Amino acid sequence: MPELPEVETYRRFLDDLILHQPITAVEVRDAHVLTTDEDTLRRYLVGRHVTATRRLGKNCFLELDNDTVLALHFGMTGDVGAYRDDPDAPRFTRVALHLADGMRIAFVDPRKFGRIRLAGSVAEYQKLKKIGPDALDITWEQLQAALSKKKTLLKPALLDQRITAGLGNWIVDEVLFQAKINPERLCNTLTQKEFKALHAAIQLVLQTAIQHEATYRHFPASFLIHAREWDDSATPGTDKHRFCPRHPRTEIEKKYVGGRATYYCPKCQPVPATASETPDSSRTSG
DNA sequence: GTCGATGTTAGCAC
DNA sequence: TGTGCTAACATCGA
Incomplete structure (x- = not known):
């Protein structure tokens, strides 16, 4: 369902759970949703933490403490979830970020049209994807x-x-x-x-x-x-x-x-x- | 078994 | 270069 309002809701959800929590592991259950390869993703994410969340259109960004951002696009059926124990992972969890406090953040996407990638900044990603002004900001x-x-x-x-x-x-x-x-x-x-x-x-x-x-x-x-x-x-x-x-x-x-x-x-x-x-x-x- | 689906992008024809 | 249409992606659920 992810259009702008859903993605804004996801962003707020993530903001509540993920800020300043060191990422202890990146669990890839289906690499299909990754645009950045698994090893690179781990190298940049593990041991870092998210300093801020942002949103542009239907894209959600997790800004890291190492001058990179994790860009999330949810495709047609993407969603986010949180759980603690493996058996409680939401159905169709494709990627999970494990946090130091034991919480795990799930990128859930049955149809796998969603994408996760690393970028230098929101501005860089915006330029790359030719994204216009956010619908809430445009005059x-x-x-x-x-x-x-x-x-x-x-x-x-x-x-x-x-x-x-x-x-x-x-x-x-x-x-x-x-x-x-x-x-x-x-x-x-x-x-x-x-x-x-x-x-x-x-x-x-x-x-x-x-x-x-x-x-x-x-x-x-x-x-x-x-x-x-x-x-x-x-x-x-x-x-x-x-x-x-x-x-x-x-x-x-x-x-x-x-x-x-x-x-x-x-x-x-x-x-x-x-x-x-x-x-x-x-x-x-x- | 069939059909349609909230998104995006490539390819093709004009 | 601009425009419009279709298919493809991968899968679920009605």
Whole structure:
């Protein structure tokens, strides 16, 4: 589930457990998630300790006391855990850091799309991976500057970590719903007012998600997230979650935009009128 | 057995 | 160079 709010939650979890604890061992259960080879990792980590944790977009960093950082990317299914005894290691633990106080920090990732690597600094990693400004830090002017010259569909552009970092598939849908903008709008057709609404929606969605530690079912009823199939907050046996929070009789639609499953309200987020579109003025009369 | 999945990146066609 | 689409990664769970 790791988008920005989840990764921020992971970072806080790690911050509570790992700071200033000497690392006594690096346990690699599946080297597939390593981008830095196992021996190098051990050489730089064992005997060191973490001085600070940081986050940029969906990446989490552990800053070490030897001018290096351990960069964690959680892929689609990455998570963190803590345990003390081997049998208690979470299922799908791929790598574990053993700490001097006996705690073990697990990098958990069933699908193994996550990656762990060593870097010189957060800035170096950011440059290497071409990561843009964090979605919580970007200003509306920056957002407008980055998007207004692009001719692409809006949703894929917002998922592009080079434009702004941290937005993932469900968050973009939520942001566009809150901003009342159709995911298939072209970036260069947005008005200044819409860029401001987009920016405000990014702040709202991310702050709300972090506040609830990314637990979807606790999100406000005004959020689109409850329409996603994997949401289980709707009362069993009801179809409540299928409808728009603002239009109780309008069903949320699902389609693929840029190859990604996309949920939106056809009423709140109307498709922009274009020359090719069939004129239809009777729809609003109901 | 089939299908889809929260992310990222390479490859290809235009 | 910019854009869009698809597949691939590895695996789980519905």
